Amino acid sequence: MAHEMQTAVSSPVTDHVHFQTVEGEIREPEHIPHHKENFVTKYIFSQDHKTIGKQFLFTGMFWAFVGGLLSLIFRLQLGYPGQSFPILETLFGKWAAGGIITPEFYYKLVTMHGTLLVFFVLTAGLSGTFANLLIPLQCGARDMASPFLNMLSYWFFFAASVVMLISFFIPDGAADGGWTFYPPLNGLREASIGSRAGADYWLIGMALFIISSLLGGLNYITTVLNLRTKGMSMNRLPLTVWALLITAILGLISFPVLLGAAILVLFDRNLGTSFFLDEIFIGGRHLDQMGGNAILYQHLFWFLGHPEVYIIILPAFGLVSEIIANNARKPIFGYRAMVLSMLAIAILAFVVWAHHMFVTGLNPFVASVFVFLTLLVAVPSAVKVFNWLATLWQGNIRFTPAMLFAIGFVSLFISGGLTGIFLGNSALDIPLHDTYFVVAHFHIVMGVSAFFGMVAGVYHWFPKMFGRYMNHTLGYVHFWITLVGAYLVFWPMHYMGLIGLPRRVWSLDAYQNFSMYGDMNRFMTDAAMLVFFAQILFILNFVYSIFWGRKVTVKNPWQSNSLEWTTEIVPGHGNWKGPIPTVYRWPYDYSKNGDDFIPQTEPYRPGEEKLHH
Amino acid sequence: MGTTIVITIAVVLFVLVVFQLARMMEYVSILRGEEKSRTDNDQLQGKLMLVFLIGGFIALGYSLWAMRDHLWIEPAAVHARWLDSMFFITLFFTGIIFVLTQVLLFYFAYKYRHRPGRQALYYPENTKLEMWWTVIPAIVLTTLVIIGVYRWFQITGPEPEDSMVVEITGQQFLWNYRYPGPDNKLGDFEFRYISGINKVGIDFNDPASRDDFMATEMHAVVNKPILLRIRAKDVIHSVGIPYMRVKMDAVPGLVTRFWFIPTITTKEMRERTGNPDFNYEIVCDQLCGTGHYGMKGILVVETQEEFDAWAKSQPSFYETYVKGTEEEVRFAQVSEQLKKEREGQAQKGAKH
Numbered sequence: 001m002a003h004e005m006q007t008a009v010s011s012p013v014t015d016h017v018h019f020q021t022v023e024g025e026i027r028e029p030e031h032i033p034h035h036k037e038n039f040v041t042k043y044i045f046s047q048d049h050k051t052i053g054k055q056f057l058f059t060g061m062f063w064a065f066v067g068g069l070l071s072l073i074f075r076l077q078l079g080y081p082g083q084s085f086p087i088l089e090t091l092f093g094k095w096a097a098g099g100i101i102t103p104e105f106y107y108k109l110v111t112m113h114g115t116l117l118v119f120f121v122l123t124a125g126l127s128g129t130f131a132n133l134l135i136p137l138q139c140g141a142r143d144m145a146s147p148f149l150n151m152l153s154y155w156f157f158f159a160a161s162v163v164m165l166i167s168f169f170i171p172d173g174a175a176d177g178g179w180t181f182y183p184p185l186n187g188l189r190e191a192s193i194g195s196r197a198g199a200d201y202w203l204i205g206m207a208l209f210i211i212s213s214l215l216g217g218l219n220y221i222t223t224v225l226n227l228r229t230k231g232m233s234m235n236r237l238p239l240t241v242w243a244l245l246i247t248a249i250l251g252l253i254s255f256p257v258l259l260g261a262a263i264l265v266l267f268d269r270n271l272g273t274s275f276f277l278d279e280i281f282i283g284g285r286h287l288d289q290m291g292g293n294a295i296l297y298q299h300l301f302w303f304l305g306h307p308e309v310y311i312i313i314l315p316a317f318g319l320v321s322e323i324i325a326n327n328a329r330k331p332i333f334g335y336r337a338m339v340l341s342m343l344a345i346a347i348l349a350f351v352v353w354a355h356h357m358f359v360t361g362l363n364p365f366v367a368s369v370f371v372f373l374t375l376l377v378a379v380p381s382a383v384k385v386f387n388w389l390a391t392l393w394q395g396n397i398r399f400t401p402a403m404l405f406a407i408g409f410v411s412l413f414i415s416g417g418l419t420g421i422f423l424g425n426s427a428l429d430i431p432l433h434d435t436y437f438v439v440a441h442f443h444i445v446m447g448v449s450a451f452f453g454m455v456a457g458v459y460h461w462f463p464k465m466f467g468r469y470m471n472h473t474l475g476y477v478h479f480w481i482t483l484v485g486a487y488l489v490f491w492p493m494h495y496m497g498l499i500g501l502p503r504r505v506w507s508l509d510a511y512q513n514f515s516m517y518g519d520m521n522r523f524m525t526d527a528a529m530l531v532f533f534a535q536i537l538f539i540l541n542f543v544y545s546i547f548w549g550r551k552v553t554v555k556n557p558w559q560s561n562s563l564e565w566t567t568e569i570v571p572g573h574g575n576w577k578g579p580i581p582t583v584y585r586w587p588y589d590y591s592k593n594g595d596d597f598i599p600q601t602e603p604y605r606p607g608e609e610k611l612h613h
Numbered sequence: 614m615g616t617t618i619v620i621t622i623a624v625v626l627f628v629l630v631v632f633q634l635a636r637m638m639e640y641v642s643i644l645r646g647e648e649k650s651r652t653d654n655d656q657l658q659g660k661l662m663l664v665f666l667i668g669g670f671i672a673l674g675y676s677l678w679a680m681r682d683h684l685w686i687e688p689a690a691v692h693a694r695w696l697d698s699m700f701f702i703t704l705f706f707t708g709i710i711f712v713l714t715q716v717l718l719f720y721f722a723y724k725y726r727h728r729p730g731r732q733a734l735y736y737p738e739n740t741k742l743e744m745w746w747t748v749i750p751a752i753v754l755t756t757l758v759i760i761g762v763y764r765w766f767q768i769t770g771p772e773p774e775d776s777m778v779v780e781i782t783g784q785q786f787l788w789n790y791r792y793p794g795p796d797n798k799l800g801d802f803e804f805r806y807i808s809g810i811n812k813v814g815i816d817f818n819d820p821a822s823r824d825d826f827m828a829t830e831m832h833a834v835v836n837k838p839i840l841l842r843i844r845a846k847d848v849i850h851s852v853g854i855p856y857m858r859v860k861m862d863a864v865p866g867l868v869t870r871f872w873f874i875p876t877i878t879t880k881e882m883r884e885r886t887g888n889p890d891f892n893y894e895i896v897c898d899q900l901c902g903t904g905h906y907g908m909k910g911i912l913v914v915e916t917q918e919e920f921d922a923w924a925k926s927q928p929s930f931y932e933t934y935v936k937g938t939e940e941e942v943r944f945a946q947v948s949e950q951l952k953k954e955r956e957g958q959a960q961k962g963a964k965h
Contacts, residue, residue, distance in 0.1 A: 192903060281784075364770075414718070421703060425703065431858040476654075
């Protein structure tokens, strides 16, 4: 009891969060107390996981729009080099003098595009939204284990966003040394214009971001492990929850390392330490900062950086698995293999980081070990793809916009995943490293496919979030333009990489070996504009549907088995009006024994064949 | 400005039209009965899946055909040919998987599109099948790892004894090349000696440095191994030579290395490509600041005779630019200072 009272003080919801006693019996107050909420506690400093999820989604979508726009601007320079766009000068002044994007501006755009998309959209926007929304709803919990920390998690993210946003408007502009932020380029003020104040903003913004991610992650893990409803054993969890749990564990272990690296770079920049600096002659003087190692930073960075790409893709795995099973009206094929393969990917995530560093002068023997471990990742990835295909086989597929994006996800994941087999093999990495082949690889396998997973999730759970449907026709237009367009933008980049065209070049003019790719660049820029245009349709659809979309009139619009569809159409604070439902089976009993679907809350019928779930 | 406004208005109008049409569709579907319009839609989307599959492969084929002259550059070094064959082996396996999985994905989506009255098959698992598609990729990947690691050790192993050596030092935003001169030995360096003249910090106290010369281009002898000793002065750079399939980072504070055997001279490549101005280009492959995109170098591959003639024409750096100049005085001062510092450190060390 003392424990209950203590938590009740720190948060208004926990008093109706149930507590599982040692005997496994569930105690819950019969009456759910109603708290008076005002506008601020309901919509701004809310502790309701669903509202926090929406806050992550809105902020993530804002950054997706900004980050996408940044890429359009630098694609203008790549596609139309030397051509003047007066509007750019009107908007950006000296950064686009004469209507032409300056190299300084170009590198800022590239850097912030990467930072925003990787961290602010595909990490916070994706995990933040769906872990918050789905973990309590699908586990059968009233809220997160600590709603207060959960609220802090969002507001740290918000603070990080504000710091990053301010860095766009300071005199020397935002950071410009690439999203990987390698020192000494980013560690020395003399090295680049963006390495002045912009880099400090970047580091502080990232530090805040990491705190947000850790607070969120702790909560997700605790909630999944402790607050599942009666009957919800681990092997009855929807794959979304499994994916989000594993993602949170990955983040919890790897993000602190990046925080350490960011703080050390801040020290190098501002306190005269030399963790990453050695024998540097810059701006006409010899630096006193000696004895560090620039490669050490890369080890620290990629120890987070590689798990990070799985932090991005795992939630998409989960969302897509759920959506494919639901819309194919079939159980997800090989549930256990799906969970095991995610666990395998998560474990391997920590022992493959140096494959980003094959050409840094890494010891060749060490590199060869990383080759082996890296290519191992392809095995569980292949299992996942084959299992999704097997789920579609003999299905009865409904093509909701969510399902289309889920299928698009699988296609992109295949295309982008296979090129990883080239890059993970150190010898082949030599010619391909840091070329457009890499840009193609990670955009398709991580960027675009995770984006597809996220969009699929938004379409699928929009009715749960807002009690309305998004417009399907617009969804179809959005999907087909985006899928075709994404391939048109990123596929040709493989070809550019094959001849060694380096990434992060403002102009190809200096080289004659690459001049033939000018036309291709223009084509890709035009395709990128088309794709961006389709995203505007999506945003319009999203905003319009929140207020005026077709209303949801049934509790379970997708005939789904999982718990979130047993709540009210728009659940209030505390999620279920009455007691939390008890769970009797796994969430994938679709088309079993002639029943289209059997919700998790249905007890097994006499004589019904039981899986191990 | 005028065109911008026109384009903006056109885009806005188009968005509005699409948006209104989409809203209308929603009402139409309600009027026609939701069940029926959903089924119709499933037919349409299912067929579009097939269209995308076929269209996608046609587009892929077309793009390969249209770009056929620009997809591959002739490997001009011994290991470059190994890497190319490795690339094609990898492409073969991944290509099979790519076609197989994409075809199944979109074909299944088409074939098993929703039709009223049909029911999906309850088929939650098949351990045997799953075992197969775990084991087969594992075998394929093991093969690729073995080939890859074998080649990797060959490429990164010790350079042949008859290798020539060149030091390449990156700085924002150019490359410096230092050759060992007639004694075939690169002199020592020390970053504190770096100055506006002594760009890579040659240590003239080392007798081997006295005949070293600095070049504006990298020269290599055809069919003769060449070892690059790679340094950086300020930030990280990366030496990339696409035709040679060479890439290695240049890291301040470290010396990295990469050796290769060029097999085609610049002259011969000019004939093969039909481009009289052809040059092997050296690219900076690691973002190094605002001028990164222009950090280009030239590699000249030539016969031994041509190389010897060129090397002979290059004056010793020390003799030409340092000896008897202010730079020599400056060098002596720094040298003296360094000596004191080292002695000071040695004494400190002795006390402890």
